[in-house]
Amino acid sequence: MATAEAKREKKKLPVVDAPGKGTGKGTGSGKKDKLKQGGWSAFTDNGAAPKFLVGFRLVMCVALATTFPVLLGIEHGNRILWTMCIAALPFFWTVAGYHVWRRVCPLAVVGQVGRLVGRPGARKAGDWLSKNYLYVQLGLMWVGLSMRLIATNGSGTWVAGFLGVVAVVALTISFAYAGKTWCNYICPVGLVEKIYTEPAPAARPSDAGRVNSQCAPCVACKKHCPDIDLEQGYWKEMQETPRRVAYFAWPGLVVGFYVYYWLVAHTWDYYFTGAWTYEKDLPSKMFDAGFWFATSVPRVIAAPLSLIVFGAASFLIASTIEKLALAYATRKLAPDAKDAKQDREEATIRVRHRMLAVCGFAAFNAFYFFAGQPTLRRLPAWVVTGWGALVVFSSAAIFFRRWGRKEADYVQEKFAEKILKKWEWGEAPPSDNLQDIYLLHTERTKQREARLRAYKETVRELVADGTVTRGELVILDSLRAQLGVTDKEHQKVIAELSDEE
Numbered sequence: 001m002a003t004a005e006a007k008r009e010k011k012k013l014p015v016v017d018a019p020g021k022g023t024g025k026g027t028g029s030g031k032k033d034k035l036k037q038g039g040w041s042a043f044t045d046n047g048a049a050p051k052f053l054v055g056f057r058l059v060m061c062v063a064l065a066t067t068f069p070v071l072l073g074i075e076h077g078n079r080i081l082w083t084m085c086i087a088a089l090p091f092f093w094t095v096a097g098y099h100v101w102r103r104v105c106p107l108a109v110v111g112q113v114g115r116l117v118g119r120p121g122a123r124k125a126g127d128w129l130s131k132n133y134l135y136v137q138l139g140l141m142w143v144g145l146s147m148r149l150i151a152t153n154g155s156g157t158w159v160a161g162f163l164g165v166v167a168v169v170a171l172t173i174s175f176a177y178a179g180k181t182w183c184n185y186i187c188p189v190g191l192v193e194k195i196y197t198e199p200a201p202a203a204r205p206s207d208a209g210r211v212n213s214q215c216a217p218c219v220a221c222k223k224h225c226p227d228i229d230l231e232q233g234y235w236k237e238m239q240e241t242p243r244r245v246a247y248f249a250w251p252g253l254v255v256g257f258y259v260y261y262w263l264v265a266h267t268w269d270y271y272f273t274g275a276w277t278y279e280k281d282l283p284s285k286m287f288d289a290g291f292w293f294a295t296s297v298p299r300v301i302a303a304p305l306s307l308i309v310f311g312a313a314s315f316l317i318a319s320t321i322e323k324l325a326l327a328y329a330t331r332k333l334a335p336d337a338k339d340a341k342q343d344r345e346e347a348t349i350r351v352r353h354r355m356l357a358v359c360g361f362a363a364f365n366a367f368y369f370f371a372g373q374p375t376l377r378r379l380p381a382w383v384v385t386g387w388g389a390l391v392v393f394s395s396a397a398i399f400f401r402r403w404g405r406k407e408a409d410y411v412q413e414k415f416a417e418k419i420l421k422k423w424e425w426g427e428a429p430p431s432d433n434l435q436d437i438y439l440l441h442t443e444r445t446k447q448r449e450a451r452l453r454a455y456k457e458t459v460r461e462l463v464a465d466g467t468v469t470r471g472e473l474v475i476l477d478s479l480r481a482q483l484g485v486t487d488k489e490h491q492k493v494i495a496e497l498s499d500e501e
Contacts (some may be wrong), residue, residue: 038118045216049103056104064106067163071156078156079277079375082148087372090196090364091391094398098197098230102183102213110167111182114174115215121177124221125185133185134242138249141188142307145257149264149303150286154279179221195250195360197398199231199405235407238352245315247356248322251363252314253307258370260306264299266292274374314359322355349407357402364395456493 041047044054071077093101102108114120129136144162152159173182183190213227224233237243261271270276279285289295290302297305329347333340368391376384 038116042112042116042118043109045214048214048216053100053103057106057109060104060106061109064110064167068160071160076277078154078159079274081159082153082277083274083372083375087368087375090192090367090371091394093193094196094364094394098193099213099227101193102227105183105189107167107170107187107189108180108183111170111174111180111187112215113171114176119175120179120219121173121175121181123177123181125177125181129185130223131240132242134191134246136186137188137191138246140186141191142253142304142311144188145253145307146304149257149260150300151283153276154282156280158283177221179215179219180225180227181221184222184226191246191250194226194230194234195247195356196364197230198356198360199234199402199410231410235410238356239349243356244352247359248315248318249311250314251318251359251366252310252312254363254366255314256307256310258366259310260303263291263293263306264289264302271370272373272377277374318355318359321358322351325355326351353405354403357399360402361395361399365392368395452489452493455490456497459493460497 043057049057067081071081074080089101109116125133147158147162152162170182170187173186212229214225215221215227218225218228224236226233258271261276262268264270276282286300287298290297290299290305294302326348329351330344333343333347368388372387376387
């Protein structure tokens with residue numbers, strides 16, 4: 001019995017008594033106090049959220065609350081929601097940035113209500129969900145798109161009820177699970193946010209602080225949290241199968257969703273006129289003909305089936321292209337070469353990254369080929385053309401930025417951020433580009449090491465020739481000044497020479 005008790009004692013980690021232990025002022029209890037603080041402090045992430053984003057968050061919360069009466073009481077409520085509000089969101093994410101949207105998303109606020117009222121959940125997502133959350137988000141997005149085609153497109157009552165159910169689920173999760181579990185693991189929109197914005201380079205060092213969407217305090221609800229560092233999470237998870245499946249299938253789901261309007265009506269006018277936004281009796285038609293060419297298949301089956309077929313086709317096409325691209329990239333690698341394995345791994349990562357970028361680009365442009373068009377086509381032609389050009393230009397700029405991006409670039413920039421915090425070269429960096437800062441620091445470090453080597457060898461030769469003794473090294477002050485050798489570096493050189501000689 002005593003032996004078992006001793007074993008249990010050994011498993012305990014030594015804990016240093018924090019200041020104020022027993023009074024609630026220690027580190028652990030202080031964090032718990034912050035988590036339970038709630039109110040305005042929690043809404044502003046303990047003051048970490050910029051004021052303009054806090055204001056925007058308030059506006060978006062009011063907008064979500066007013067969505068329900070708009071849908072139920074205004075004739076054009078569904079048209080405003082689907083062809084204007086929802087259609088504008090992806091463009092806003094890509095232009096304003098991932099972290100801005102994560103701070104102002106009203107459903108994200110609902111998913112944090114537990115923290116806002118001082119009763120945050122404490123559970124963490126299990127291993128299965130942590131590994132397969134992209135499957136969950138993709139599946140829920142498929143359900144949501146299917147619901148649109150079956151019921152919520154035209155019925156204000158159904159779409160209000162659907163949004164209400166989503167809000168209740170997010171609210172429940174906020175009381176049961178810690179941090180941003182809803183946003184990171186469940187919310188289907190989280191998948192689309194990543195597809196259209198990853199990888200996003202860090203903010204420029206000249207910005208007034210790096211704006212992310214991290215909770216304050218952080219409760220470590222997700223490994224490689226995208227709210228802290230989106231790009232880190234991307235590179236860490238890029239090779240995982242769920243990401244490959246979700247990204248490769250998404251362009252097909254987008255195309256399949258809009259093509260279904262033609263498959264059910266046999267005319268594109270059904271979609272582009274926006275007639276579907278006024279079908280208040282759409283839920284009653286779920287057992288009507290789902291295809292114009294196969295009237296025996298009900299809509300409730302035809303709509304989700306179409307999304308599955310198009311998603312599967314998209315995945316197969318992207319997988320085939322990836323396979324061919326990888327074969328082309330590794331065609332000259334000799335299997336018995338010394339670095340063949342490493343070169344193949346690098347080629348695999350490069351091809352996978354570029355395929356993810358291609359899928360994001362294709363899905364974004366396919367979405368905007370259709371999204372918003374029923375309302376845009378009522379405007380002057382120059383507005384439609386200008387909007388199309390803006391979408392293509394923005395998506396192309398993002399695509400080319402992503403295409404050439406490498407994990408090594410990310411690592412260099414993170415290193416440069418650390419360098420900036422301890423900048424030792426006097427004047428401010430001549431460039432805000434983090435890669436330029438990294439290269440400048442590397443070059444100046446090499447120059448300093450070369451100067452120190454030259455200084456050290458000069459001192460060594462002078463002492464060896466008897467020109468100067470240890471007590472006469474003050475003569476070298478002018479040489480030190482010319483070479484930019486500091487007193488600390490001088491002492492280090494002398495200590496090294498003392499040890500060597």
